[in-house]
Amino acid sequence: MPGVLPDGEPVPADGSLPPQALAEPGLSGTPLAFYIHVPYCATRCGYCDFNTYTASELGGGASQATYAETAIEEVRLARKVLGAADLPVQTVFFGGGTPTMLPARDLVALLAAVRDEFGLARDAEVTTEANPESVDPAYLAELRAGGFTRISFGMQSAREHVLRVLERRHTPGRPEACVREARAAGFDHVNLDLIYGTPGESDDDWRASLDAAIGAGPDHVSAYSLIVEDGTRLAARVRRGELPMIDDDVHADRYLIADEALSAAGYSWYEVSNWAATPQGRSRHNLLYWTGANWWGVGPGAHSHVGGTRWWNVKHPSAYSQRIAAGASPAHAREVLAAEDRRVERILLELRLESGCEISLLRPAGHRAAIRAAAEGLLDAGSLAAGFAVLTRQGRLLADAVVRDLVD
Numbered sequence: 001m002p003g004v005l006p007d008g009e010p011v012p013a014d015g016s017l018p019p020q021a022l023a024e025p026g027l028s029g030t031p032l033a034f035y036i037h038v039p040y041c042a043t044r045c046g047y048c049d050f051n052t053y054t055a056s057e058l059g060g061g062a063s064q065a066t067y068a069e070t071a072i073e074e075v076r077l078a079r080k081v082l083g084a085a086d087l088p089v090q091t092v093f094f095g096g097g098t099p100t101m102l103p104a105r106d107l108v109a110l111l112a113a114v115r116d117e118f119g120l121a122r123d124a125e126v127t128t129e130a131n132p133e134s135v136d137p138a139y140l141a142e143l144r145a146g147g148f149t150r151i152s153f154g155m156q157s158a159r160e161h162v163l164r165v166l167e168r169r170h171t172p173g174r175p176e177a178c179v180r181e182a183r184a185a186g187f188d189h190v191n192l193d194l195i196y197g198t199p200g201e202s203d204d205d206w207r208a209s210l211d212a213a214i215g216a217g218p219d220h221v222s223a224y225s226l227i228v229e230d231g232t233r234l235a236a237r238v239r240r241g242e243l244p245m246i247d248d249d250v251h252a253d254r255y256l257i258a259d260e261a262l263s264a265a266g267y268s269w270y271e272v273s274n275w276a277a278t279p280q281g282r283s284r285h286n287l288l289y290w291t292g293a294n295w296w297g298v299g300p301g302a303h304s305h306v307g308g309t310r311w312w313n314v315k316h317p318s319a320y321s322q323r324i325a326a327g328a329s330p331a332h333a334r335e336v337l338a339a340e341d342r343r344v345e346r347i348l349l350e351l352r353l354e355s356g357c358e359i360s361l362l363r364p365a366g367h368r369a370a371i372r373a374a375a376e377g378l379l380d381a382g383s384l385a386a387g388f389a390v391l392t393r394q395g396r397l398l399a400d401a402v403v404r405d406l407v408d
Contacts, residue, residue, distance in 0.1 A: 008333030011311055015081045015329030018336060021307030022083060030307075033091040033288045034078075034114050036071060037299030038099040039317050040064050042134075046167035046233040047195075047226060051301035051315050052097040062317035068106035071298050072113040073324045078296045079117040081329075082306070088119040090293075091285035094128040104139050108146030110298075115147070125149055125189075125284045132170040132178045140185035150189035150283075152222075153178045158212035159205045162198045165243065167233070176216035183217075189281055191220040196254035198226050199243035206254050210261040219281035221267060222274050223258045225251045252397045259393060272352045272396050290349045292342070300330070308337045344407050351403055356383060356390030362406055369405035378402050 021027075041052045053062075092114055094107060111126060120126075127150040128143065143151070155175035157163050163172065175192060182190045192213045196206050213221055228235050228245065237243045259269060267275035271290065276282045288295065297304040300320035303312045311334035314320050323330040337345070343361055350357035359370060370389050373379040378395035379402070395402055 006312070006333070008311070008335045011329055011331035011334050013328045015077055015331055017081060017306060017309050021309040021336075023307065026307050027082070027294070028085045028087060031090045031288055031293040032087045032118070033093070033285055033293055033295040034075075034089055035285075035295055035297045035302060035304075036092065036094045036099075036110055037297065037302040038067070038094060038096040038102055039300050040067075040096065040101045041098050042101065042131075043167070043169060044233075046165070046237070047229070049229040049232050050097065053317060058317060062321055064102070066321075067317070068102060068109050070321050070324050071110055074298045074330060075110070075113040075117055077324075077329065078298070082296075086119075088121045089114055089124060090121050091125040091288060092120075092127070093285040096129060098131050098134055099128045100130040100134040100139065104142035104146065107143065107148070111147050120147075127152060127189075127283070127285055129154065130178070132174040135178065135181070137181045137185060140182050140187070144186040149187070150191070151182050151187050152191040152193060152220075153182075155192045155209070155213060156195045157198065157201070157205070158209040159201070162201045162205055162209075165198050165200055165234075166195065172212075176212060179216040179218050189220065190218040191222060191283070192216065192218045194221065194223045194258075195226050196223060196258065197246045197251045199238065199246060201246075203253065203257065206257055207261065210258060214261065214265045214267075219277040220275070220283065221262055223255070223262075224273050225255070255397060256393070259396075268354075269396075270354045272391070272399055287353075290353055292346060292349070304331075308342060310335050310337060347407050348403055351389060351391065351406065352399060354390070356380075356388040359384065359387055359389055362389070363408075365408050366406045369408065373402055373405065 037051070039052050041054055044052065044054055092111060099107060107128060114120065126148045128148055129152045131154050140151070153175050156166055156168055158172050160172050163170070179190050179192065194209055194213055226246070228238055234243070238245050262275045267277050269275050270282050271286070274283065274286070294306045295304060296306070297313065300313055300317045301315040303310065311331045313330040314323060314332045320330045347357050347361055359367060362370060370379055370384060373395065374381045374384045377392055378398060380390040380392055383390035389406065391399060391402065
């Protein structure tokens with residue numbers, strides 16, 4: 001089940017932000033994105049601790065049928081809070097949960113609300129996540145006609161026994177078929193999400209999943225190490241000894257297998273867990289997160305950031321809909337980031353990118369750590385000499401440890 005929200009300072013009932021968050025030129029001079037959370041799933045996968053709910057978990061007052069109307073009200077609230085500044089939206093991302101559990105017309109209506117209230121940049125990127133079993137050619141065609149430009153399918157694995165451990169519902173081969181259907185519907189940009197390190201998965205299983213994903217022809221592949229989160233069914237099975245825990249060395253080997261296979265197939269890494277076939281295929285929405293842009297998160301449990309103020313909504317769909325129905329902000333709490341917090345976050349996020357982070361962000365101890373990391377082959381020595389800390393392939397395996405040293 002989803003975890004507990006962090007504490008923070010109270011948010012005014014009208015959702016208003018501190019004056020410094022809206023100060024010019026920061027607001028209009030920084031790209032704006034929207035994340036729209038759809039908290040519904042047909043079933044809960046055993047490894048999942050996202051803020052999602054099945055029908056049996058929802059209880060009353062959280063109708064899936066009226067969710068789009070409720071979320072649209074938060075889009076309108078965002079317009080009131082951010083004022084009349086010219087803020088065309090650069091990217092919109094629908095995540096979940098399973099956004100495609102809603103009718104395509106609901107997703108299109110939500111996108112239209114963002115367009116009506118803020119306007120969309122001429123080349124705006126509009127993405128939705130989708131489970132392979134939740135779409136068909138007609139659904140995909142309706143999304144494309146409604147303004148969606150990118151779609152991300154949760155493939156996870158091409159091996160049936162691995163999908164069973166993860167409690168995924170789709171069958172092997174269905175994600176690859178989805179790529180073909182999305183292309184036929186007019187989507188130029190398609191992502192497949194993969195997970196490595198599932199208990200019972202072998203190196204050969206992982207290679208087969210990579211081969212299947214590459215063979216499907218998406219222009220983007222994400223590959224994530226499985227994290228066994230406390231409170232999930234998977235964690236309980238590992239704790240009871242029903243499934244083995246995969247050690248860090250296996251995860252590292254699987255990452256190297258992925259990077260080698262994807263690189264050989266013409267994909268380039270641009271963030272530790274993400275590869276794209278072309279620069280245009282990169283997820284612009286996620287790049288805005290990683291480079292400190294402003295974004296408004298719509299929906300229960302969604303997080304937002306504007307001008308150094310971060311806030312997060314109440315988690316349960318019922319509580320969320322009640323707040324919206326009462327004309328109040330659904331925000332649970334917020335924090336105003338200090339300059340040091342923002343400096344550390346820039347290092348944490350930018351170091352994961354192929355462009356790296358500027359060494360001017362580092363304190364003297366961080367500079368010394370960067371020099372040591374370059375000597376150890378974890379940072380690229382040439383880039384460091386040019387003023388940037390850029391992870392090598394070996395450094396990507398130890399990214400968290402490198403970051404900890406650089407921010408000290």
